Amino acid sequence: MLQNDLLIKACRKEKTFRTPIWIMRQAGRYLPEYRAVREKVSFLELCKTPELAAQVTIQPVDIIGVDSAIIFSDILVIPEAMGMRLSIEEGTGPIFEEPIRDLNSVKKLLRFDPTDKLKYVLDAVSLTKKELNSRVPLIGFSGSPFTLLTYMVEGKTSKFFSKVKSFIFQERDLAHHVLNLLAENIIDYLIAKVKAGTDVLQVFDTWGGILAPHHFDEFSLYYLTKIVEEIKTKVNVPIILFSKGSNSSLEKIAMTGCDVVGIDWTIDIGQARKSIGKYTAIQGNLDPTILYAEEEIIKEEASRILKNFGNGSGHIFNLGHGIHPDTEPSKLKCLVDFVKSESKKFHQ
């Protein structure tokens, strides 16, 4: 039994006494305690050392007081487990030296067993679960098939996504083959994470928003739906889908059968609730750059979101994107404390 099950209840739109809050990338570079761990190991070593991954996963629960932990890992461990050589350099971001572009490179991609290839993540989950000692829930996550495909084809950070767009438009069948393989691997991986101890799942569709709505349906939504449906037949945990920049497709995302839809900051949360609030809970939606402002402004902006969502359950407070590395931890703490107290009046 969880001591703090606010997140689980909010995912299910059950009554809570206040709005739960956690923060995307809450275990990360903005925290001096995280940087101290990272000084000793590379980013990928940190992902692959369960003791250290557990340690940084729990840091924001202790230091910031968030209502959930999210297992420290990276979305690109899946393409790596599928056989792609991954390097993550400080500053330049992740790089696949041999991005996929044609049938030959696609043929090498593996259907894998997560209890073998991604055992280190599952070990980190079990260990974190034990060390959290039921204080808060633990979220497990994956990138969406389309988002992973984007990195696998581009090979590195991109501005225009020309390569992945060329790939899906010119090699449509091959693209669907890879997306399907990714979806199958993701499903197994997320189910294995739940079996290892995660209480909630989130799928990050970071790049779904670069697609026109009908291409989003074809190349992203279809696979998100497949993932939600298959996971729901196997395990009973809430699923959060977050597709950044996909405001035009919120209703369709809500219709996948997921429990929560994440929104970025480019839509009013009240408007989002009007359109999908009857189907799912909503997570978001503070602009992460608000945390650069003075505390009074942070409170004003947080208050606006609580007010615009309005009374009742089904809201999980979060940023509309990961916290920026140059954020001061005290500003985040201010936000978390404020949401915890201010939100009570919307749950009476």
Add this chain to the structure above:
Amino acid sequence: MLQNDLLIKACRKEKTFRTPIWIMRQAGRYLPEYRAVREKVSFLELCKTPELAAQVTIQPVDIIGVDSAIIFSDILVIPEAMGMRLSIEEGTGPIFEEPIRDLNSVKKLLRFDPTDKLKYVLDAVSLTKKELNSRVPLIGFSGSPFTLLTYMVEGKTSKFFSKVKSFIFQERDLAHHVLNLLAENIIDYLIAKVKAGTDVLQVFDTWGGILAPHHFDEFSLYYLTKIVEEIKTKVNVPIILFSKGSNSSLEKIAMTGCDVVGIDWTIDIGQARKSIGKYTAIQGNLDPTILYAEEEIIKEEASRILKNFGNGSGHIFNLGHGIHPDTEPSKLKCLVDFVKSESKKFHQ
């Protein structure tokens, strides 16, 4: 009298026999003829040499057959005319060596007379107008105040826009002072362009979409409205507003009094027409990366946009963003030819 006034008519939602088409960044690096001119001069020299600016402005009219020219220039000539030192490097993009961050740097910004400081643009307009010989309309443009502020504060291309966001949230009054000064300069500049010969104006709000809706209202929409209103009292030309990534604010943009709202590719144009089509014409909305695909797919996607917009006037075909430099000109020609013939059936 223009020989081809389809664009003007479509801006005013008057009946035309087909849908007009022009392409953002149509005078640019994807054209070998443009690159040949650019080999001899730097980007800024090209902007500042009326004969050459006129030459590249007219190239896509001759080579691609678009229904309008748009004067070759850059949105950053305004901050430069306000006293900021600008350099544009191939590959890295524009750089302001001394970005504005505080009162001191803001104090140096000038209110300027466009007939003096930006005479080279006005000369390019007059010359182009003469050389076009009334074949097609000529569009004049500017960046929006918020978009220009973004470059002026960031100093260079940005990923997270941390600096401009910090600036507007922490130095709100100062930000509004600069935005207002920008708006006044932009108004004078656009009116001067019309007097020099442009038939249509477009304001590019390239970065408005990075703002939450209520911040968009405060830091971008307010100044777009001011620009539209003041220009409309002085000259009678259609005004196109294009705010990329601002789907949540389309209705508010349509309410500024502009004639046309540009949309990117992340919204169905039929849905956009339903929401704002009674107020304004709509420009867009093909994903520029579609031009990487085979001609059959380009036609299929263009056909979908024509169909989704539906019958009647008030559509200006365009991409949802500037054409990418690595696009093959033949693909663009295919698109333009297809739209010219296929669109006829929607105008009977």
